[in-house]
Amino acid sequence: MLSRTADHLYWMSRYIERAESLARLVDAHYRMSLLPHSSETLSQSLRSTMTALHMESEYLDRHKIIEPRAVFDFISLDREYSGSIFSCLRAARENARAVRGSLTSELWETLNATWLDARSQVARRSSQAADIGQFVEWVKERSHLTRGVTVGTMMHDEAFHFTRIGTFLERADSTARILTAHQSDLVPGADASVVPDPYAWSVLLRALSAFEVYRRVYRDVITPFKVAQLLILRDDMPRSLLRCCKEVYNNLKSVANQQSAETVRRAGEMHAALHFTRMEDILATGLPVFLEQFLSRLRDLGARIASDFLVPPAEV
């Protein structure tokens, strides 16, 4: 398939996944905002989340203080900010439109309808305050639908593998960043007597669809150790780092070409490292260091995939 086509498919699915991740984050914080006595935790959580996602400076260009409603609006609906959910949905649709011939008509229509609907929702919003909770709920549903239509209608060929690589690279990135935003809650600090705010847990777990999973897996009170274990090392947890790396590796193996051996090897290495490591080892390294290394390897992998498959070499 054309390298450019693979590139558009890869970005199309990355943007949809990113829209969903952002929607989850907004949703979790929005729920928190409805609870009493949590405003300080909420502001703190919003601040560290925006820092981890590199959104803070763009936000502060537009707004003076971190205020929940303004943050929700900024992340969800800001037409001018290229990192908002709205902009992600537009970018996903523009990438899809560039290769609409390589998509099934069901998939194209799903992405196109999502964009048209988002646009009219945002237009309506200027006159009346829409419910942000409802908007992010809708974004999640559209993302689920898109994923379902992708798996259910597309041939499981090269095009499919590139969409999957995009999805799981983006998801790994998102999980790692959310963990980064909450690392202080996950690692017992110098002062062990400070008990982390239980609201912070619920935000973290809900943002990764892991709240109910946690209860089912551990049947126990929530402890930092187990939360980290669930989100990093559980093979059966769809948003864990291990699971995402496994999917990236497997899909990369299926599209391997003559120059991609080293890229595939590195993806395999990332997967194997997570597969055979223990939580104790990660904590010994220190969670912040571990996450930083992980994100940097992920960036390297993304760049390698782009140069091996997507961005055509200048001289052939």
Added chain:
Amino acid sequence: MSAPQGDHLTSTPYNEMTKVDGDGRAHYQRYTSWLKDQPPDRLAQKRAEADALFHRVGITFAVYGQEEGTERLIPFDIVPRVLPQEEWIRLESGLKQRVRALNAFIHDIYHDQQILKAGIIPPEQVLCNSQYRPEMQGVDVPGGIYAHIAGIDIVRDSAGEFRVLEDNLRVPSGVSYMLENRKMMMRLFPELFSEHRIAPVEHYPDVLLENLRSVAPTGVADPTVVLLTAGAHNSAYFEHAFLAQQMGIELVEGQDLFVRDEAVFMRTTQGPQRVDVIYRRIDDDFMDPLVFRPDSMLGVPGLLTAYRSGKITIANAIGTGVADDKSIYPYVPDMIKFYLGQSPIIGNVHTWMLRKKEDQAYVLAHLSELVVKEVHGAGGYGMLIGPAATAAEIDMFRRQIIATPERYIAQPTLALSTCPTFADKGLAPRHIDLRPFVLSGRDVTIVPGGLTRVALREGSLVVNSSQGGGTKDTWVLET
């Protein structure tokens, strides 16, 4: 030249559905009796349904200068344009004849130029034309076919005669609307299709692909065909993506292709892959920055060298524009006689060439009755419609004609035939034309019908989508 034939606005346009005495034409009978039984709100609801579907499927055209992700619909009218079989048979043979002659003409121009030597067309008309490509002189193309895909615009005058208004031999578009309009009509009104025998059009992509494969460079057993687009921001992008998908071929941009050893390759995830036929949807000027416009980002450097060496087929060929220029149009009937020894089955619209002194004098004296067109204009731009123009507009054209007469032609203001169309206040007659798509490969083929365009504004004669035109499904009835 003779006095004006044809008609202008004072004559009553030919109504496709109804005769002058008010009786319905036979081939519309079943449709009109069906229409009578339809409750008005059902039709209104079907129109809304069509709009929503077109948006959702993204059958739109991009509007330059608007926000990304904003495209417009070409309005679709739910009343079909119906052609009886006997009319179509005549049209079909006339179109095939015309396109054969046009291909013979282009081949001749880039080889021996016999038609110029015979004194039928003044050589400067051809050789000084900006669409004439000296790079193509002496180049042999597979099958001698240049215009593989031709869109011939047909109108019907007030006497009920079909005439050719324009030949589009470069990158004619609109065929996707022909196909999507049919799909939409079948979805909205399936009952109409069981009540009529309507000639199918759905096989167009298969015929097109077969044609493109048949003109691959000699010796290529299983040619790889690609469709070259300017990209997602081009106004006809939907059609490019649609056709590539329907044919199952890659939709490529210039950046996806490169030339090595005079052969063309595309960049794929598995390395370079050889390309044999390019169905291009960008103009000559942008095809190869080394030969044509050096600032073009859309083309492929070295493509023309590959083309001249015979290792790639380009459809339509480079340089076909020399035959669809409005200053060449008046000579097409002569080409038919010269190359085929036949008399034209479909006539032209009478045309005055303003570089001729006597034509110019007549036109300048009758500007308020005539249509004046720029020779290189397209899409309904650069055009004066005398009866609808203000004194100032007429004055402006008068000065331009006197300054550069060779840039203009004039034609009578045709009362294009009308077809009932949904307007704000219900059904009303609107002017229409017809663009059939003529495919030339090993043989010349046309799927029955074509794209009917309709001028939605009352009284308007301009059917172009960029100027408020819409489209209709076109039925050729089989008997």
